Amino acid sequence: MSDLLERNDLQVTDESEVLDALVSWLKYDWDNRKAYTISLLGRVRLGVLPREKIIDFFENQLAVFEDQLAECRALYMDFMKFYAVGKKSFVSTVLVEKQHLIFTPRIACESAEALVAIGYRNQCFEEDSNGLSEIAISIAGQNRSGHAVAIANGNLYCAGGYCQGLYRLQGSFVKYNKQDHKWNDLQQMNYERSDFGFIYLDGYLYAIGGTKMPQIRNQPNNLNTSIDTVERYNISTGSWQKLPCLPHVLNPSTRPSIAIFKHCLIVAGYYSSQRQYGAVHNHLVMLFNTKTNTWHTLHANNLDSEFHELHVYISYETIYLVAYQMVASKYSATSQWKFCPTVYKCQIGTECSMDVETPNPTFTIGDKISQQYVPETNMRVFRIGKEVYVILRGYVYKDCQ
Structure with a gap:
């Protein structure tokens, strides 16, 4: 539940749905779940909710948290100070910095x-x-x-x-x-x-x-x-x-591709090295832990020597590597398709902790995902299941029409 509430890409209309779902989850088995109340409440983006919703929640549902009344009231008082002195005051700035997660909107519900x-x-x-x-x-x-x-x-x-x-x-x-x-x-x-x-x-x-x-x-x-x-x-x-x-310098021809994985940044790209028989592309995947401010190299080998771009995309904690290469066109014997995609489904080992240093986190590159029905276009397009995505200047966009 904690990992679910922390996710930045929850598909909700607004944060009220998350708060209501948490209350229902706690009430369902209160005796066994009440110990997690404060820690889970701290993962709800309370700071983006309307003032009226916050007041209604604490005033009308506070009785549910009878065993942790003091902690809930302390959080409630912090919000009352926040609303009373204004968002730009020193007191509010300190609160936002201390509880920055609850004031950060989720990507999926930003209007x-x-x-x-x-x-x-x-x-x-x-x-x-x-x-x-x-x-x-x-x-x-x-x-x-x-x-x-x-x-x-x-x-x-x-x-x-x-x-x-x-x-x-x-x-x-x-x-x-x-x-x-x-x-x-x-x-x-x-x-x-x-x-x-x-x-x-x-x-x-x-x-x-x-x-x-x-x-x-x-x-x-x-x-x-x-x-x-x-x-x-x-x-x-x-x-x-x-x-x-960065532990490795990327090729200057494309900007780094970045995606968010929990509290870490995944950076993908490639660099070229000269060999006896020409240039070799080394494809890189690196992880930056924002809690410990440390870099880890997850992958630094060739996926395929023909790939001249590498991007990373994360959906529901699943990591996808998207690579492009130039191939012969299906429609013309004299032309080429510059951006033929190949998509790999990847996984980071469960031993990788976001709060402590993990010396050598494991990273597994899995099977390729079929790109059979991707149209031949000069745009960087790829698909996962029934969803179609496009990459523009290093950013991945979904459901482009």
Whole structure:
């Protein structure tokens, strides 16, 4: 039950369904389950519920928790202080930082008010029920490419990239203000980077790997190079923190693919090494434990020498590796299909703990999943069962129509 409540991808309309389900589960066998009340309640995202729902829950159902009345009342009082002093006060900030999980919305039940597209020609658009409209002319006043975007707690963030034309790398970090439709500057990243992995987890935004550009452009053998630096932004304190570097440097031609597994980040990609008979692609899968701030290499061998991309996708705690290769087209003898997918179902050993250090977590690559009915397209498409997915700039999207 604890693992279920912690999952970020629960398919619920809102958090009220989770809270009601927990109460029903406790009442069903109260004598044997009452000892878990407080620990399980701490895994419900109470902080995203309306104030009225919180008050109704504690006032009307508190009698159920008779044996743990003091602990429940203490949590209730914390919420009352939170509502009384305002969300931006010091007291509220401390509470959010201490109980960041209960204030973090689940991915599956975040309501999307708008679809946002951020381009490099100083134009940003959003699409909602009223149609397409321009929302902000400038991101830090410059044309930009290779940047990364992420959504955290309903806010839109944009980081890094490089200036078009000038080819100058950026370490800037901005947040979109929905009230005045402007980008507000935040503390810059410690490292300038473009085409990097960017993801939100448990109160932090993680910037992983990416590329840096040569100081002099348009020179022979003067290409982008990969970087292995990692850092994260603490939303509560508004500051960046340097983290241990990637154990392996990824190829600069594709940005790192990242997925969330419990409280860990799974990073996938590949790097090329020169051998006597040409380049060999070594496919990498790495795990970062956000509790212990440590990296583990799960896989560092060839899946297939022809694969030139590797992505990771996680659904219901099942890990999928998605690789692409170039094959002959089924429709033309003279053309090729650049993005033919191969999908592997994988598993991490149960000995891998999120709260303590696991020296060598086991990682098993299982059978391939049939991609027989995937259409031949220039998009990075794959399927799992009846669901169809598409990969755009390192992110996996489901049910695209």
